Amino acid sequence: MKLLQALFFPPEQPGGVSSMIPYLQDKFNPPEWEMELFSLPKRIRGKGTDQIKFHTFDWHQYDQSSIVRKYIQTYRDYLWWTKLRLQQSYDLIHAHHPIAGLVMKEVFPDTPVVQSIHSSYERELILNGKIKEGGLEHRFLCSLYKELELRTDRMLTVSQSFREYLSPHVQHPERIGVIRNGFDxxxxxxxxxxxxxxxxxxxxxxxxxxxxxxxxxxxxxxxxxxxxxxxxxxxxxxxxxxxxxxxxxxxxxxxxxxxxxxxxxxxxxxxxxxxxxxxxxxxxxxxxxxxxxxxxxxxxxxxxxxxxxxxxxxxxxxxxxxxxxxxxxxxxxxxxxxxxxxxxxxxxxxxxxxxxxxxxxxxxxxxxxxxxxx
Structure with missing residues (x-):
């Protein structure tokens, strides 16, 4: 089975994803399993030009926000890099960031995409004083959860409490699985x-x-x-x-x-x-x-x-x-x-x-x- 682990940050970046995903490769051994890692290099900025359209909401209602516009440009960059670098097919893609999951489903519409949500970007921005609760950016980022629910094949998260956090933002919270992080x-x-x-x-x-x-x-x-x-x-x-x-x-x-x-x-x-x-x-x-x-x-x-x-x-x-x-x-x-x-x-x-x-x-x-x- 040919697998792609689609990260956002390169795997050497600090955080829960990077402390686990790179170590999975040794556990998924050929010939039964083949696993690749994919991420967006830091140097890729402002390359993508595709028009972005979501199925569950119109993101343009939030485009007064520079943070939303930056997020959309990052989406375009990830899409540009994916189209440039990934030319082969996969049996399954496991995405570890909302942008990664949505882009992979766009580039590989017939490939199952499992989406793990490891943290809340909007909550982090609120706590760090970058955005206001209930503001444009908050509403935009929360809208992405329903988009992920519609377009990906399975949603996972890392704790019961975070599944509860996600529940108001999706139609079927009972379908979100929980897989806690693991460590070698x-x-x-x-x-x-x-x-x-x-x-x-x-x-x-x-x-x-x-x-x-x-x-x-x-x-x-x-x-x-x-x-x-x-x-x-x-x-x-x-x-x-x-x-x-x-x-x-x-x-x-x-x-x-x-x-x-x-x-x-x-x-x-x-x-x-x-x-x-x-x-x-x-x-x-x-x-x-x-x-x-x-x-x-x-x-x-x-x-x-x-x-x-x-x-x-x-x-x-x-x-x-x-x-x-x-x-x-x-x-x-x-x-x-x-x-x-x-x-x-x-x-x-x-x-x-x-x-x-x-x-x-x-x-x-x-x-x-x-x-x-x-």
């Missing part, structure tokens, strides 16, 4: 170690949606309480300078290390003690599963896919978003009580191995793919 656990090698000073780590894109301002305020509270720690922030993004300034204003700049973007954080994540990320929204939160596989204690917010991964007090700790005092309290628990921290980390590792293995994802995907075998 051979990439993660927990290392026995002892840090005299507790090492906190977070890995994410530096944008408002990740709640790092809340984390810095929580860490300032920890320092006020006399607790000693180091916070490692791995990732880059548009608010890095703002976060560095906030750390300085809060008096915790010396306790905070900003690394910038790192390609394989899992290689040194096992040397830390606690993973913390107070996201304001998260469809799945792959980095929590990755941190658990590194045997770190987990502290996150009680939202979306994070709350499906963490059972509070069993394999990690959950707090409400936006509450830096509650976050400081949770961090204090796992900083001062080493035994409790190790207990949470061990339970988190066990759950991640059992629930988020790549083998499980491969088995579930093969069952879906074989349904469309001709």
């Amino acid at each position: 656990d051979t990439r993660f090698k927990p290392i026995p170690h002892h840090n005299e000073v507790v090492q906190l780590v977070t890995v994410c894109r530096l944008v408002p949606a990740k709640g790092l301002d809340v984390l810095l305020r929580a860490c300032a509270e920890l320092k006020k309480r006399g607790l000693v720690y180091v916070l490692h922030i791995i990732g880059d993004g548009p608010i890095r300078e703002e976060l560095e300034q906030l750390a300085e204003e809060l008096g915790i700049y010396d306790e905070t290390i900003f690394y910038g973007y790192t390609l394989h954080p899992e290689e040194f994540m096992p040397f830390f003690d606690i993973f913390v990320l107070p996201s304001r929204a998260e469809a799945f939160g792959s980095v929590f599963a990755e941190a658990a596989l590194c045997n770190l204690a987990l502290v996150g917010t009680n939202i979306g896919g994070i709350a499906e991964q963490i059972e509070d007090g069993v394999n990690g700790l959950l707090v409400q978003p936006e509450n830096h005092l509650a976050l400081a309290g949770a961090l204090e628990k796992v900083i001062v009580d080493v035994e409790y921290r190790c207990q949470l980390a061990g339970a988190g590792l066990d759950k991640a191995k059992n629930y988020y293995s790549l083998k499980r994802v491969v088995h579930e995907l093969k069952n879906i793919y074989l349904h469309y075998k001709r």
Whole structure:
């Protein structure tokens, strides 16, 4: 069976898709399976000129928005690149971005397209202060879900909570399948170690949606309480300078290390003690599963896919978003009580191995793919 995994970003980009899809290739072995990866290179900008038409709505009613126009141009570019680069046929295409799915169905109308939705671009834009809830851009992006429902052959997402999020935007939410992300656990090698000073780590894109301002305020509270720690922030993004300034204003700049973007954080994540990320929204939160596989204690917010991964007090700790005092309290628990921290980390590792293995994802995907075998 000849498969195409249609990504939007190149597979080396950070995120849940890139932490899973490239590793599927080794599990779909010839001659029964052949798998290719496809994505839009960053250098492709402004190449496409095709007229874009959707079946369920007229996008021109939103074209006053520069964000919508940019999205449509990206659609045109992806369509241009697909027509240029893909000349052969496939038995099935699995798309991992709305643009990828709609373009693939346009170029290969007779080929089954399975569409996975990994996150909410519109929610991210709202939380990052780029668009307004209920505005033109929000309505445009939400309209795409019904278009995907009509044109693709199967819709999947990564958590029950995200399926609930999608439900108002489609006609048949009960038909959306859930396949949680999976990880090749051979990439993660927990290392026995002892840090005299507790090492906190977070890995994410530096944008408002990740709640790092809340984390810095929580860490300032920890320092006020006399607790000693180091916070490692791995990732880059548009608010890095703002976060560095906030750390300085809060008096915790010396306790905070900003690394910038790192390609394989899992290689040194096992040397830390606690993973913390107070996201304001998260469809799945792959980095929590990755941190658990590194045997770190987990502290996150009680939202979306994070709350499906963490059972509070069993394999990690959950707090409400936006509450830096509650976050400081949770961090204090796992900083001062080493035994409790190790207990949470061990339970988190066990759950991640059992629930988020790549083998499980491969088995579930093969069952879906074989349904469309001709």
